[in-house]
Amino acid sequence: MTNRSTTDGSTTERSTYAADPGRRPARALLTALLGCVLPLLSVLLLAVAPPASAASLTEVTDFGSNPSGLRMHLYVPAGAGERPAVLVAVHYCTGSGPAFYSGTEFASLADRYGFIVIYPSATRSGNCFDVSSPQALRRDGGSDPVGIRSMVGYVQQHYGSDPGRVFVAGASSGAMMTNVLLGNYPDVFKAGAAFMGVPHSCFATTDGSGWNSACANGTVDRTPQQWGGLVRAAYPGYSGARPRMQLWHGTEDATLRYPNLNEEIDQWTDVLGVSRTPASTDSPQSGWTRTRYGSSGAQAPVEAISVQGVGHSLPASGMAARAIAFFGLDSSTPTDPGPGTDPTPANCRVAYTTSAWNTGLTATITLTNTGTTPLTGWSLAFTLPTGQTITSGWGATYSPAGGAVTATGLAYNATLAPGAAVQIGFQANHTGNTGKPSAFTVGGAACGTG
Template identity: 55%
Template sequence: MKIRRRLLYALASMLTLAGLALAAPRPAFAAALTEVTSFGSNPGGMRMHIYVPDTRPANPAIVVAMHGCGGSGPGFYSGSEFAALADRYGFLVIYPSAMQEAGFGKCFDTWSAAAKQRNGGSDPVSIASMVAYAGQRYGGDQNRVYATGSSSGGMMTQHMLSLYPDLFKAGASFMGVPFTCFANAADYPPGGQCTGGSMNRTPQQWGDAVRQASAGYTGARPRVQLWHGTNDTLVPYSLLQESIEQWTNVFGLSTTPSSSDTPQPSWNRRRWADPAGTVQVEAYSIQGAGHSLPSTGMAAAAIAFFGLTTPPTTPPTTPPTTSACRVTAAVNAWNTGLTTNLTITNTGNAPITGWTLAFDLPTGQTVTGGWNASYAPTSGRVTATHVSYNANLAAGASISIGYQATHTGNSGAPTAYSLNSSTCTTG
C-alpha cells in the first residue's frame, strides 16, 4: 500500500507539472502577482495572492482560481491561463494557497465538518474573506464573483458554490467531486469511498446536501461548468456523472441534457438549460485525458461561461481611488482590554455618501463592541461600516468612531486603513 501511495503521489506531481507547462506567455507590460498578508478572518491559515491587471473597470469582476494538491497559488498563477485572460478582459484573480496536509501534500479542506458548514470555519471562510478584501481594496464587484480550480481546487469550487450561493455567480470545476463526497479526512485520496470508484448516490441525495448547506436560501443558484478527462483514474471519471446529478437536481432539471456538441476535437459537451433557455449546468468530457486539466483553451472556455469576455475600456488604475482620507487613532489599554477611538477625515474635494473603513487589527486583538459604526469580522482585517446618522462625510469634515477589544499583549493601534477602497494617511 505504501508503494502504491508513493506511485500515486509521483503520478500526481508529474501531472501537476505537466499542467504548469501549458500557460500562455505573459505580455511584458503585465502587472505582477501580489501577496496579501492580512485579508481578514483566516481560520484555514491560508496564503492569499492576487493579480490586478493594469487595465480594468472601476468595479472589476473577481475570479478565485484554486490549485491542485501539492500546488500553490503562485504555481497556479504561473501554470494556468487565467492571469493572461485577466489582462485581456480586466477582472481580478485571487490565487489562494492551501496549507492543510492531506494525501498528496497541501490540499483545500473539503472533508472536515467545519468546512461543510456555511461560516463554519476552515478554508471556505478564509476564501470568502479574500473575496471581501478584493472588494474593499480594489473595488472588486461583489455581485460578480466566480470560482474555478483544478483537482483539489475543482473540489473546492463545487464546495464554495454550495456554501455561498449568494456570493458566487458561477463556477468551473476541473476534475472535481460533488459537495459532501468526502465523509472525513480519512476518506480523502488516496483511497476512500469518494474517489475509490464506488461512489453512487441518487440525484435527490446529492441535491439535498447542497440545499442543506445553505438552508433557507431561496435566491438564484450559481451556474456550474464541469470538466473531466475520460481516462482520469486519480479522481475517477465516474464522479463527473455524480456532479451532474447533484447540480441538475439543485436546479430542478432532468439528468437528460438539453443539447450536446463537440466544440473542439475530443471536447464532448453536454448542456442543461432551464425553461427560459439559460444554460445552468454544462459538462465537458475530454476524451482520452487523464488527471491533467485544464489544458490549453479551457480557461478561456470557463471565462466565457462566466460571461467575462468583454474587454475593459477604462485607463489603467492602481488601485482605484474613490476618496482621500486621513485616520488618527487613540488607544486606551489595560490588562487584557482596550478601547480605540478613530477619527476619520475626508481630505478630498468631494463629499462621501456611504462609507466603509477597513483596517488591520493587531494580532491577538478581538473586537467585542463598538460605537458609531458596525464592525465585522471581529479580528484580522476588520471593516467598520457607517450607521444611518453618519453615512455622509462632507469634504474636509471628520467623524469619530470607536470600538472596545480584548488583547493578548499587543495593545497597538490598527494599521493599513482604507476608506471605500482608497488608502488613508495616518496621524
C-alpha cells in the same frame, strides 16, 4: 515551456521547466574578454531594457478571517476598470497559488478582459484543500472555505470589485473546492468551473482523513435529490439564486475517476432545478462531448464537457478561455467613460420609487428587459445615498447593505424574457437623506431610467 502532471493523493503533481543551455566560449581568452565586457553590457542593457509590466503577482498577508492559515496571492491587471469582476483560481494538490498562476492561462485572460484573479494557497500537508471535514462542508464552518471567502471580501473592499460578478475555477483539489464554495456561499459566487472534481460533500470523512477512496474511485452513487440535499444543507434556509456550474472531466482519469462527472451533473441539475436530460449535446472540439442542461445557450445553468482518452491533466490549453466564456467574462470590462460622456446603455430600464418616513424608507424597483434576447442571471448594481442601509428586501438578494449594492435575481425571476419586467424592493434605514441612486447598471452597462 511548462509541463504539469496534475494529480491528487499519492501521485505527485509537479511542474517541470526546460531551460535553454547557455553558450560556452571555446577559448580561455574569450572567457577573459567576456569577464571584462559583460559588466559593461549589463549596464547598457539596463539602460535600454523596456519597463516591466505594471501587473504582477503579489502576496496579501492580512486579508481577514483565515482559520486554516491559507496564503493569498493577487493578480490585478493593468486594464482592470471600475467594479471589475473577480475570479478565484484554486490549485491542485502539491501546488500553490503562484504555481497555478504560472501554469494556467487565467492571468493572461485577466490581462485581456480586465478581471482580478485571486490565487489561494493551501498550507496543510500535501498542499491539498480541505474538502472533507465537517467544518469545510458548511457555511462559515471554520476551515479553508472561510479563508477564501475572506479573500473575496478583501478584494471587494480594497479594489471596489463587483460583488455580483465573482467566479471560481479550480483543478483537482481546487475543483473539489469549487464545488464546496458554490454550495457554502451561493450568495457570493455567480458561477464555477470544476476541472476534474467531485460533488460537494462526496469527499466527506469523519475520521480526520483528507482522502476518501470510495469517492475518488467513483463508487459513491447517490440520487440527484440526495446530492442536491447535501448542497442545501451547507447553507440551511438559503432561498436565493444559485450559481451556475461548468464541469470538466477526462474519461481516463485514474485519480478522481470519470463517474464523478455524472454525480456532479446529478447534484447541480437538482440544485438549479433543471432537467437531467440535456437541452443540447455537441462536440465543440475533437474528442470533446459537451452537454448543456436547463438551456442550450452559452451560459446554461449546467454545462459538462467530457474529454475522451484524457487522464488527470486538466485544464489543457484553451480550456480556461472556455471557462471564462461560460462566466460571461470574455469581453472587456466596462469602465467609467469619464465626465461628459454617456455610457453605453444596456438592454434594460429601471423605474425606482420610494416612500419615506422619519428614519426609514421603502424602495420599489422595476427592472425591464428592453432587449431582444432573454436577460439571464441578472444582477442590478446601484449606489445608495449616504446614510441609507438596507434592513430587509424582497425579489432579490442584496449585498452589501449600504454603499455600492448589487441586487441579484432569485431562482424564480432570474431570467427576464424580452419586454418582461420584474419588481423587487427593500426597506432601509436613513439618517435624513431619502434620495435615489443616480444610476443603475446590469453587467457593468448603464440601464435607462424612467
